[in-house]
Amino acid sequence: MPTAIDAERLQRLLLDGPLEVEGRLVEASNFVLRVWIDSDGERIPAVYKPVRGEQPLWDFPEGTLAGREYAAYLIARVGGWDCVPVTVLRPDGPLGAGSVQQWVGPLEPVTENDLLRIDPVAAVPSDYLPVLGVHDEEDQPLVVSHAAHATLRDVALLDVVLNNADRKASALIVDDDHLYAVDHGLTFHAEEKLRTVLWGFAGETLSQREIGRLEAVRDALAGVLGETLRGVIQQDELVALRNRVEDLLQTRQLPAPPDYRHPLPWPLW
Known part of the structure; x- marks a missing residue:
């Protein structure tokens, strides 16, 4: 349930407005609160x-x-990805410094959606992209696949830029036909750690629109955005971020899963 308030005003409210704590989101692995x-x-x-x-x-x-x-959020905003809810880094929350992010989706969190599926081999929908094969308790082959939506591909590219180590299906929220991507705490590591359920787009050639997004991020990193991030992530992580963007602009395709480590988050949902 995203608010109709414009992003700049919402950002100010999240940064400076009084936060009323409702309670803890117990499904989260860290201590996370819903506030009003x-x-x-x-x-x-x-x-x-x-x-x-x-x-x-x-x-x-x-x-x-x-x-x-x-x-x-800063990277997504600069690159024109509108899938990351408005987010601020607040120094003075009820429990001290932390991130505050616009709530999206229903007030009761939904842990599953139809963006990711597990089906028998013959039942994989024609408009879904296979990710990996698994077996059930009776050793029958199954296929994990995800939808081929353009909005999911947007998230897949953003995750490569962010080096997202934890893109689960439950971190993808559909609200009023808009796809949001949340939970970006495990990002920006200097080492390659991309773990995602969206590998179905691997190897696809980047469009001119996607290249334009990457160029916008590259240019911003050379200016104010780069200076801002110096106080948020570490220097080697900032260097690795720039290198990932440059690598994508050179290869002009989404990367394939690595064969030297496990490329999926756990759990998948």
Whole structure:
């Protein structure tokens, strides 16, 4: 249920408005809260992820996930991806610094959608792209596939740019025919860590529209955006981000899954 407030005003409200805590989202692996902001008689829901509630990870620097959520929004905005909800990095939430993001979708979180499927081999829809083969408890072959929507391909390209290590199906939210992508805490690592359920687009040639997005990100990283990100992600991660964008502009195709590591998140949903 995205608000009708324009993005700039919403960004100010998320950054400066008083946050009323409703409660914890227990499905999240970290400590995540739903909060409300009052604005001119309208109550706006948002997701607040305090830094102090982040679980330590062996491969990501401690206390950096909220900043990565904000950095992902900045990249998406510059590149013209409208799939990432408005996000801010707030220094003074009820539990201290953290990210605050516009709530999208129904108020009761939906953990499954039809964007990703598991079917017997003969039952895979013709308009779905296969991702991998698996077997059920009776050792019957099944296929994991995802829809071939252009909006999903937009997310797939954005995830390559962000080096998203955790693109699950549950982090894709459809609301009023608009696709949103959330949960960008595990992004921007200096090492290649892309783990996604959207590998069905692998190897496809980038369109001129997609190349234009990458060029916009490249140019922004050479200016104000690059300076902004210096205070949000680490220097080696910023260098790796620039290199990924340049590599995409040179190859002009979406990458294939690596064969030297597991390329999928767990769980898939």
